[in-house]
Amino acid sequence: xxxxxxxxxxxxxxxxxxxxxxxxxxxxxxxxxxxxxxxxxxxxxxxxxxxxxxxxxxxxxxxxxxxxxxxxxxxxxxxxxxxxxxxxxxxxxxxxxxxxxxxxxxxxxxxxxxxxxxxxxxxxxxxxxxxxxxxxxxxxxxxxxxxxxxxxxxxxxxxxxxxxxxxxxxxxxxxxxxxxxxxxxxxxxxxxxxxxxxxxxxxxxxxxxxxxxxxxxxxxxxxxxxxxxxxxxxxxxxxxxxxxxxxxxxxxxxxxxxxxxxxxxxxxxxxxxxxxxxxxxxxxxxxxxxxxxxxxxxxx
Amino acid sequence: xxxxxxxxxxxxxxxxxxxxxxxxxxxxxxxxxxxxxxxxxxxxxxxxxxxxxxxxxxxxxxxxxxxxxxxxxxxxxxxxxxxxxxxxxxxxxxxxxxxxxxxxxxxxxxxxxxxxxxxxxxxxxxxxxxxxxxxxxxxxxxxxxxxxxxxxxxxxxxxxxxxxxxxxxxxxxxxxxxxxxxxxxxxxxxxxxxxxxxxxxxxxxxxxxxxxxxxxxxxxxxxxxxxxxxxxxxxxxxxxxxxxxxxx
Ligand SMILES: Cc1cc2nc3c(=O)[nH]c(=O)nc-3n(C[C@H](O)[C@H](O)[C@H](O)COP(=O)(O)OP(=O)(O)OC[C@H]3O[C@@H](n4cnc5c(N)ncnc54)[C@H](O)[C@@H]3O)c2cc1C
Ligand SMILES: Cc1cc2nc3c(=O)[nH]c(=O)nc-3n(C[C@H](O)[C@H](O)[C@H](O)COP(=O)(O)O)c2cc1C
Ligand code: FES
Numbered sequence: 001x002x003x004x005x006x007x008x009x010x011x012x013x014x015x016x017x018x019x020x021x022x023x024x025x026x027x028x029x030x031x032x033x034x035x036x037x038x039x040x041x042x043x044x045x046x047x048x049x050x051x052x053x054x055x056x057x058x059x060x061x062x063x064x065x066x067x068x069x070x071x072x073x074x075x076x077x078x079x080x081x082x083x084x085x086x087x088x089x090x091x092x093x094x095x096x097x098x099x100x101x102x103x104x105x106x107x108x109x110x111x112x113x114x115x116x117x118x119x120x121x122x123x124x125x126x127x128x129x130x131x132x133x134x135x136x137x138x139x140x141x142x143x144x145x146x147x148x149x150x151x152x153x154x155x156x157x158x159x160x161x162x163x164x165x166x167x168x169x170x171x172x173x174x175x176x177x178x179x180x181x182x183x184x185x186x187x188x189x190x191x192x193x194x195x196x197x198x199x200x201x202x203x204x205x206x207x208x209x210x211x212x213x214x215x216x217x218x219x220x221x222x223x224x225x226x227x228x229x230x231x232x233x234x235x236x237x238x239x240x241x242x243x244x245x246x247x248x249x250x251x252x253x254x255x256x257x258x259x260x261x262x263x264x265x266x267x268x269x270x271x272x273x274x275x276x277x278x279x280x281x282x283x284x285x286x287x288x289x290x291x292x293x294x295x296x297x298x299x300x
Numbered sequence: 301x302x303x304x305x306x307x308x309x310x311x312x313x314x315x316x317x318x319x320x321x322x323x324x325x326x327x328x329x330x331x332x333x334x335x336x337x338x339x340x341x342x343x344x345x346x347x348x349x350x351x352x353x354x355x356x357x358x359x360x361x362x363x364x365x366x367x368x369x370x371x372x373x374x375x376x377x378x379x380x381x382x383x384x385x386x387x388x389x390x391x392x393x394x395x396x397x398x399x400x401x402x403x404x405x406x407x408x409x410x411x412x413x414x415x416x417x418x419x420x421x422x423x424x425x426x427x428x429x430x431x432x433x434x435x436x437x438x439x440x441x442x443x444x445x446x447x448x449x450x451x452x453x454x455x456x457x458x459x460x461x462x463x464x465x466x467x468x469x470x471x472x473x474x475x476x477x478x479x480x481x482x483x484x485x486x487x488x489x490x491x492x493x494x495x496x497x498x499x500x501x502x503x504x505x506x507x508x509x510x511x512x513x514x515x516x517x518x519x520x521x522x523x524x525x526x527x528x529x530x531x532x533x534x535x536x537x538x539x540x541x542x543x544x545x546x547x548x
Contacts, residue, residue, distance in 0.1 A: 023506075024506075024515075026507040026539060027513075027539055027543075029511075029512045029513045029533065030515075032513060033513030033514075045507070051542045051544055053541045053542045054500075054541065056364075057336075057364070058334070058336055058341075059500050059501065059506070060500070060503065062380070067505070069501075074508075074541060074543060075542060076540075076542050076544035076545070080543075080544045080545070083545060084543075084545070196338070196378070198301075198378075199336075199376075199378055200338075201339060203301060203336075205341065261505070265504065265505050268504070268518075
């Protein structure tokens with residue numbers, strides 16, 4: 001029987017399938033339930049310093065091949081999130097705290113609080129607008145990314161993952177700037193828009209949103225492949241994974257672990273067990289014993 | 301996003317209207333739509349009429365409901381759905397519908413000659429759909445005593461012999477529903493509750509409506525006594541739109 005266990009940084013995972021940030025991970029009870037239903041870890045919704053209601057509705061557009069969302073970083077603020085983490089940790093599998101901020105000090109402060117709450121790792125959401133250069137994101141400023149990670153690595157003891165946005169001109173320079181992190185997570189959603197032609201208006205209240213799901217899978221696979229090839233960093237693949245075949249594509253491109261989100265809309269949370277079962281079947285069929293054996297095979 | 305032309309508009313109570321429109325999809329009692337006013341917002345609203353034409357009954361509570369209440373016949377209504385599960389169909393025999401505030405809107409498709417009702421509201425001018433019941437089978441309550449019993453739905457429920465009902469269906473503010481749940485729990489009577497929580501996506505991915513790990517928008521909004529027993533969050537705490545946990 002093949003083993004679908006894997007490792008990311010120092011963290012051991014029962015299977016490669018974690019819950020991605022922002023999907024069903026605001027309420028501790030939901031995270032706990034997802035851990036009990038086969039996810040190997042959960043990444044919390046991205047948490048910032050202050051409470052934010054997020055954008056007003058509509059915040060979601062359903063498409064045949066994915067979703068566009070503009071939740072607007074709604075979050076209770078770090079000081080109100082401890083109770084949810086406490087509940088989630090009762091799921092007895094790793095909980096990864098996602099944080100967003102605009103300065104190294106802010107990231108450090110958030111990460112320290114997360115560490116204090118007992119999370120097993122930090123994931124940096126680097127797709128937040130930053131104040132200095134208006135209109136750009138933290139994640140498109142390599143110097144800032146490098147500084148944030150340097151600061152974090154010197155101040156916290158748990159692993160740090162950096163989640164990269166595909167909405168940048170040069171992802172390699174960002175990946176290199178983030179090389180001190182324990183792993184890179186890619187990709188976040190792809191900037192997109194949907195217009196209702198009868199209302200003659202964008203559907204989302206924020207007009208712009210992020211595309212996720214099936215539509216972005218091959219974009220994600222390409223980024224994972226390219227960054228793995230150029231940097232050799234450990235990678236968590238995310239974006240449009242719906243089946244074990246999708247998962248294997250990411251793994252062969254270089255991912256050591258995976259995250260899934262949007263597919264839950266189609267398949268419910270039963271998808272975690274389904275993916276694990278299908279992956280095991282695939283490995284059996286193709287004669288793989290371990291996930292690491294498959295990782296990056298398409299690169300050579 | 302779907303849209304339909306509004307066929308009729310009827311004022312049913314203070315600041316409350318029924319809008320009717322054609323929509324050729326099957327809709328079951330208890331299901332809801334996300335109704336969108338372009339540029340203004342989108343909110344969950346139950347189908348109060350599930351036949352042909354379909355209809356919603358909506359009260360003006362604030363910024364997002366006001367522009368829907370202001371729509372007129374001939375204008376377009378935008379919505380997505382139907383979403384959620386539904387009430388089980390009543391068997392032969394009598395059953396009881398308990399609606400608090402706008403909660404009676406989602407129970408309205410279940411009104412028949414076998415239906416008994418308790419409708420509670422703040423004041424006389426807020427009551428609606430009393431006239432859809434047989435006169436002898438419906439009790440009204442108001443907080444201010446301006447009509448019917450002065451008190452709430454639970455006060456009315458206490459006056460009834462529940463044995464004669466095959467099923468009880470409840471929709472209203474969570475505090476009221478929790479009171480009713482606690483009252484009927486020891487009596488071993490079948491009951492279904494339609495829960496309301498803040499909703500953003502309505503498709504089970506944003507977590508804003510969840511109760512003990514279950515997404516009200518997708519698995520619910522209708523739950524039986526057994527499910528509610530496991531919901532420690534029911535009637536106690538909920539998350540606000542930011543995700544901050546608050547007491548109910
Ligand atoms: C599944 C579901 C089905 C629903 N069906 C209906 C329906 O059929 N008809 C209908 O009128 N409403 C229904 N609602 C409630 C409706 O979605 C809210 O009233 C609406 O979101 C209010 O938005 P707003 O921006 O107008 O008001 P807000 O600005 O959000 O609220 C204004 C004020 O009204 C209060 N308020 C808001 N909603 C309610 C409420 N339901 N009861 C008491 N006080 C409230 C708020 O606490 C606030 O103080 C339903 C809700 C859910 C989750
Ligand atoms: C509704 C929704 C909310 C999201 N919120 C966040 C978030 O808060 N932080 C973050 O890093 N990514 C967020 N994402 C992005 C996902 O974590 C993931 O990177 C992306 O959706 C691609 O994976 P998928 O196709 O499996 O969903 C969100 C995605 C969706 C659909
Ligand atoms: S409203 Fe988003 S999960 Fe229910």
